[in-house]
Every structure is written in structure tokens, then in C-alpha cells.
Amino acid sequence: MTxxxxxxxxxxxxxxxxxxxxxxVNTPVLILHGGPGSSCYSMQGLKELAKERPVIFYDQLGCGRSERPQNPSLWHIDRFVEELAQVREALSLDEVHILGHSWGTTLAAAYxxxxxxxxxxxxxxxxxLSAPIWAEDQKQNRELLPKDVQQTLLECEQAGRTDSEEYKQATIEFYKRxxxxxDPYPEFLQKGAAYRNPELYKIMWGPSEFHVTxxxxxxxxxxxxGEIHIPALYTCGRYDEATPSSTEYFHSLTKNSHFHVFEESAHMPYVEEPEAYIKVVQTFFRNVDLGK
Structure with missing residues (x-):
């Protein structure tokens, strides 16, 4: 492999x-990582897709191995949409598949x-694809956490202490579910923390996955x-913060789309069930390439 x-x-x-x-010689796939500001580091397993087509990763501006300008005015969705178009043009991706994960789907849809x-x-x-729906889903997910964890999260948010160690420890309980x-949490993902940009994330999203500010x-x-007419595949994990019910709802609004749930996963099925994830994605791309 080159x-x-x-x-x-x-x-x-x-x-x-x-x-x-x-x-x-198959249509390449461009990977849009989550975040905002998280980098493509955790998604490297998707290079397996290169057995059938070129795979392109990139770290969005402000994170990973890309430059990190100290300019908060850059951190808004329209600039990231423009960036995606610029990456595609620079790499001469005349025809392309797009695979977005989490915030990467927000970016993909806007593009x-x-x-x-x-x-x-x-x-x-x-x-x-809807921050208000996401926020409502996380409100319900939070209610599944232990009562003391719920209380800590609420108290810290109300007191403006979302940067506290107490809040960070409580969010870990949410992330585990x-x-x-x-379990144990993959060591390589722990190393990926250095590639993130918490400031960018906070400006665009908030202090945590479930507190959108x-x-x-x-x-x-x-x-x-309904304006998206190309073939689309919606996937999520059974325990995903991007809940199966909301993911299926988005699928129902997109005419030429399919829907798949990874039964043993939360928000990272490409790490939690990598073989199953690759198989589902490969099958979808094959069918699209064959015009099915």
C-alpha cells in the first residue's frame, strides 16, 4: 500500500x-472526523477500506497534525464547509464518497x-444533524446515569464549574456508557487526547458531549x-449518544438512504466493532459503485 x-x-x-x-481504480472515500477539534486519529482503522479504494484522512484546521491558529473567528461551520471544498479541490477528488462521523456528519450535510x-x-x-435533538437525547441519557453523577453534572453546570476535575470525572461515566x-478503554485512544483542541470544541460545541452551549x-x-438525493447510509451503535431512534428519524427524511445499528457499540463502532463496521461500509460502497 502506498x-x-x-x-x-x-x-x-x-x-x-x-x-x-x-x-x-474505485471511487475514493474522504473521511470527515468528529469533534469539532478531535482529529482523524481514532479513525485510522478505516484504512482497511483502501483494499478496495483510495482512502483520504485529514485533520481539520485547529487539531491533530494541522496548524492551530489562535483565531477564534475561524471556528464556525461555514469555514469548515469551505475547507472541505478546498481539500477536495487540492487532492483532485473529482468523484468521491464521503464518510462523516459525529460532527463529521454535521459537516458532510452542510457541505x-x-x-x-x-x-x-x-x-x-x-x-x-440537529443539535436540539441531540441535546434532548442527551438529557434522556443523563437520566440513566447514577443519581450522584447526575447531581454532580448539574451542580457544576449551574455553578459554571465545567472546567473542574469533579465535572471531568463525572463526564467519564457518561462516556463509558x-x-x-x-473496558479497558483502548490505550491508543488515550494517546489520541494530544491531538484534540478543547478550546475549538468548547467554542463550537460546549464543555461536554451533552451540554451544548x-x-x-x-x-x-x-x-x-430531503434535498439529499445521492445514496446515503445512516449508522449508529445500539448504545450510541447518537441514538438509534434519532438516527432512524434522519434516515426517514432522506429518500435514497439505508439504516444500520451496530448492536454491541456506543458512539465508536469503528473501534468497538471494527470488522462489522468495515463490512457494512464496504458493502454499501460496493453497491453504490455497481449502481444498486
Missing amino acids: VSEGMIDVTGGKVWYQLHDEGI LLTKPVSVKSVIFSSPC FVCRL GNLKSFDCTSRL
Whole structure:
């Protein structure tokens, strides 16, 4: 396999990309990582897809191996949509599949609604296509936590102490149930923390997955999902913070779409059930390439 990487000029700085290519002439897939500000580090297992097509990862500006400009005005969705278009142009991705995870699905949807040409399909993996729906889902998920954890979260949020160690420890209990259920937590994911940008995340999203206070808090594209006509696949984990009910709802609004739940996963099925995840994604891309 040929692995190449480099930097691409985008609005506000330079972003790092990595291309995995075995020379197979199939439509490439561009991976949009979650966050905002989390990097593609945790998604490296998706290079398995390169057995059938080129796979392109990139770290969005502000995180991972990309530049980290100290300019908060850059951290808004329109600039990230522009960045995606710039990455695609720089890499000459004339025809492409898009696979977005979590915030990456927010970005994918916003990009698709600009009506770009020659996007062959899209995968919305553990989607966040409505911040208000997400927030409501997390309110319900929080009620499944131990009472003392719920109380700690609430007290810290009300007192403005979401940066406290107490709050961070309480959020871990949420993440164990609804983000990644593997125990022990994979060591390689722990190392990935250095690639994140907490400031960017807080500006756009908030202090935690379930307390939405950033500039994305009103994002909701559900009324426009019917405008997406390319083949689409919606996936999530059975215990996902991107709940099966909401994911299926988004699927119901998208005409040419499919829906799949990974039964043993939370928010990271590509880590929690990697073989099953690769199989589902590969099958979808094969069928799209064959016009099925």
C-alpha cells in the first residue's frame, strides 16, 4: 500500500492529510472526523477500506497534525464547509464518497446542501444533524446515569464549574456508557487526547458531549435532508449518544438512504466493532459503485 501525506492551504492556515492507496481504480472515500477539534486519529482503522479504494484522512484546521491558529473567528461551520471544498479541490477528488462521523456528519450535510457535484454517496456515521435533538437525547441519557453523577453534572453546570476535575470525572461515566463501551478503554485512544483542541470544541460545541452551549447549538438541517438525493447510509451503535431512534428519524427524511445499528457499540463502532463496521461500509460502497 502506498501511503502519502502532506499539507493543504485552506482558509486560515494549512491542514494535514494522508492518502492510503493500493492502486485500485474505485471511487475514493474522504473521511470527515468528529469533534469539532478531535482529529482523524481514532479513525485510522478505516484504512482497511483502501483494499478496495483510495482512502483520504485529514485533520481539520485547529487539531491533530494541522496548524492551530489562535483565531477564534475561524471556528464556525461555514469555514469548515469551505475547507472541505478546498481539500477536495487540492487532492483532485473529482468523484468521491464521503464518510462523516459525529460532527463529521454535521459537516458532510452542510457541505452537501451547498450542492457540490460528483459526490457519489455519503455515510452519516453516528449522526448529529440537529443539535436540539441531540441535546434532548442527551438529557434522556443523563437520566440513566447514577443519581450522584447526575447531581454532580448539574451542580457544576449551574455553578459554571465545567472546567473542574469533579465535572471531568463525572463526564467519564457518561462516556463509558454512550461513547465507547470497551473496558479497558483502548490505550491508543488515550494517546489520541494530544491531538484534540478543547478550546475549538468548547467554542463550537460546549464543555461536554451533552451540554451544548457553543455556536452549533441551533444547527438543525432536518428540514433539508430531503434535498439529499445521492445514496446515503445512516449508522449508529445500539448504545450510541447518537441514538438509534434519532438516527432512524434522519434516515426517514432522506429518500435514497439505508439504516444500520451496530448492536454491541456506543458512539465508536469503528473501534468497538471494527470488522462489522468495515463490512457494512464496504458493502454499501460496493453497491453504490455497481449502481444498486
